Amino acid sequence: MMSEIEMSRRGVLAGSAAAAALAAAPPAEAQPAKAPAPAIMPVSLTINGKRRDLNLDTRTTLLDALREHLKLTGTKKGCDHGQCGACTVIVNGERINSCLSLAVQHQGDEVKTIEGLGTPDKLHPMQAAFVRHDGYQCGYCTPGQICSAVAVLDEIKRGVPSHVQADLSARPQPTDIEMRERMSGNICRCGAYSNIAEAMAEVAGATVKEMGA
Amino acid sequence: MKLEIETPRHLVDVQDLKLDRIEPTTDGGLRIGALVTNTALAADTRVRRDYGVLTRAIVAGASGQLRNKATTAGNLLQRTRCPYFYDPNMPCNKRKPGSGCAAIGGYSRQLAVIGSSDQCIATYPGDMAVAMRVLDAMVETVKADGTSRAIPIADFHRLPGEKPHLDNNLEAGELITAVTLPRPLGGTHHYEKVRDRASYAFALVSVAAVIQKDGSGRAAFGGVAHKPWRVEAADAVMTQGAAAVTARAFANARPTENNAFKIPLATRALAATIAEGKSA
Numbered sequence: 475m476m477s478e479i480e481m482s483r484r485g486v487l488a489g490s491a492a493a494a495a496l497a498a499a500p501p502a503e504a505q506p507a508k509a510p511a512p513a514i515m516p517v518s519l520t521i522n523g524k525r526r527d528l529n530l531d532t533r534t535t536l537l538d539a540l541r542e543h544l545k546l547t548g549t550k551k552g553c554d555h556g557q558c559g560a561c562t563v564i565v566n567g568e569r570i571n572s573c574l575s576l577a578v579q580h581q582g583d584e585v586k587t588i589e590g591l592g593t594p595d596k597l598h599p600m601q602a603a604f605v606r607h608d609g610y611q612c613g614y615c616t617p618g619q620i621c622s623a624v625a626v627l628d629e630i631k632r633g634v635p636s637h638v639q640a641d642l643s644a645r646p647q648p649t650d651i652e653m654r655e656r657m658s659g660n661i662c663r664c665g666a667y668s669n670i671a672e673a674m675a676e677v678a679g680a681t682v683k684e685m686g687a
Numbered sequence: 688m689k690l691e692i693e694t695p696r697h698l699v700d701v702q703d704l705k706l707d708r709i710e711p712t713t714d715g716g717l718r719i720g721a722l723v724t725n726t727a728l729a730a731d732t733r734v735r736r737d738y739g740v741l742t743r744a745i746v747a748g749a750s751g752q753l754r755n756k757a758t759t760a761g762n763l764l765q766r767t768r769c770p771y772f773y774d775p776n777m778p779c780n781k782r783k784p785g786s787g788c789a790a791i792g793g794y795s796r797q798l799a800v801i802g803s804s805d806q807c808i809a810t811y812p813g814d815m816a817v818a819m820r821v822l823d824a825m826v827e828t829v830k831a832d833g834t835s836r837a838i839p840i841a842d843f844h845r846l847p848g849e850k851p852h853l854d855n856n857l858e859a860g861e862l863i864t865a866v867t868l869p870r871p872l873g874g875t876h877h878y879e880k881v882r883d884r885a886s887y888a889f890a891l892v893s894v895a896a897v898i899q900k901d902g903s904g905r906a907a908f909g910g911v912a913h914k915p916w917r918v919e920a921a922d923a924v925m926t927q928g929a930a931a932v933t934a935r936a937f938a939n940a941r942p943t944e945n946n947a948f949k950i951p952l953a954t955r956a957l958a959a960t961i962a963e964g965k966s967a
């Protein structure tokens with residue numbers, strides 16, 4: 475997939491150059507007389523427990539709605555193509571890439587972002603563990619990593635299967651290899667992976683104790 | 688769409704159609720609604736027990752976040768394409784019919800070794816459909832005029848031929864409603880995916896296999912052709928071992944210099960699944 479990412483980056487640059495050239499000299503037939511006005515639709519979502527009503531261009535992604543319209547800039551845009559996980563948020567209890575979802579598809583949904591997990595004064599246990607274990611360097615991927623990590627532990631608890639599971643009928647356990655496999659959708663260019671795995675192991679350990687296992 | 692490779696005038700949101708259930712069929716199989724997510728399908732206890740190859744293929748694909756959102760129909764309909772498809776500066780018969788193919792003579796390490804044409808050598812990228820091919824699933828649809836049909840998965844995706852812009856045989860306006868699986872096959876279920884990194888990468892080669900106690904079985908290959916690749920005559924020699932199977936399955940292969948390695952790799956991947964089946 476790496477080459478696909480590289481190629482598509484090149485494609486993006488080439489594409490925008492081509493778009494600029496087009497704007498400078500529009501071929502007559504490719505230019506409609508008047509661009510139609512963008513379609514605007516109302517959408518209501520519950521974000522971090524608060525209901526938010528928006529009027530959005532239907533092409534707005536959930537990620538752009540969060541960052542540009544609601545100014546919840548904790549959620550990051552890395553690739554905008556589902557390749558990096560920086561935009562991970564938790565929707566109705568499941569993690570998704572908010573860059574690949576249109577906001578208008580989320581009418582009535584409950585969205586949890588990094589801002590809703592904890593605050594600087596009252597960190598979520600996963601946030602505290604990331605701090606303790608140095609689970610980041612530049613921090614750009616971190617909100618996505620933390621949202622994903624919280625959801626991963628929940629997926630393991632719910633018994634969602636994974637690629638590294640030997641026996642599909644067994645319940646998955648929060649082992650290092652399970653957590654690493656499940657976190658593969660979150661890329662960290664700084665390479666903080668081993669510390670992220672340690673932070674998760676700490677929280678998973680505490681959770682397992684809590685469950686009396 | 689973000690790269691303006693596709694510029695649809697309208698998008699129809701189908702997510703609230705009630706097609707998100709997995710139900711038993713009257714002949715002992717399962718009907719999977721088109722909107723069942725990849726995560727829900729992989730986690731279903733019936734699928735894990737009776738169609739393990741399908742769970743294994745799904746969890747080998749994409750990432751946890753993507754699988755939570757991906758649907759049965761949407762995953763089947765991933766575009767068959769290659770990296771040049773995304774680069775509007777390069778010729779691509781799939782993006783722009785008649786413009787040529789940058790991959791032929793270009794960078795083709797990941798691309799097709801069989802079933803390709805002089806117009807296109809892209810590979811179908813999905814994992815789930817490779818397992819559905821080995822299970823002989825049926826794709827149920829409804830057309831714009833309200834009539835419905837069931838398409839065998841073998842005939843669902845197309846080879847590029849002279850019309851590489853068509854990935855599958857759906858008609859315009861035809862909606863997938865479900866995918867049905869026939870009665871369970873028994874045996875041991877395997878999905879071996881060989882890729883450039885251990886997780887979150889498309890297959891160089893993948894094998895979906897169901898192996899029976901007596902050594903017979905069936906296998907479909909991913910990452911090698913414009914559609915999931917299975918040759919029933921090759922399945923027939925499964926008891927003779929992996930090399931015999933791939934000799935038949937890849938008999939008419941036309942690899943490029945960059946990707947000829949995929950054929951021995953397919954043999955080794957199948958050999959690994961057969962060995963796994965024996966030790967299970």
Ligand SMILES: Cc1cc2nc3c(=O)[nH]c(=O)nc-3n(C[C@H](O)[C@H](O)[C@H](O)COP(=O)(O)OP(=O)(O)OC[C@H]3O[C@@H](n4cnc5c(N)ncnc54)[C@H](O)[C@@H]3O)c2cc1C
Binds near residue numbers: 721748
């Ligand atoms: C970075 C990345 C890595 C990935 N890696 C893998 C991988 O390794 N293996 C793998 O298998 N997949 C992989 N995927 C693909 C991912 O699983 C797909 O993007 C996903 O399955 C698309 O599903 P969707 O349901 O969101 O489809 P959509 O994007 O919603 O739909 C895809 C197409 O199908 C059409 N469609 C959807 N539903 C229907 C219906 N009911 N009837 C008719 N047409 C319909 C849509 O109009 C669209 O044209 C990867 C994706 C990304 C972004």
Ligand code: SF4
Binds near residue numbers: 789790
């Ligand atoms: S292989 Fe197919 S998708 Fe790739 S450039 Fe050639 S025509 Fe386009």
Ligand code: FES
Binds near residue numbers: 554557561571573
């Ligand atoms: S920004 Fe969404 S996955 Fe990279």
Ligand code: FES
Binds near residue numbers: 612616661665
């Ligand atoms: S901390 Fe820098 S990208 Fe992960």
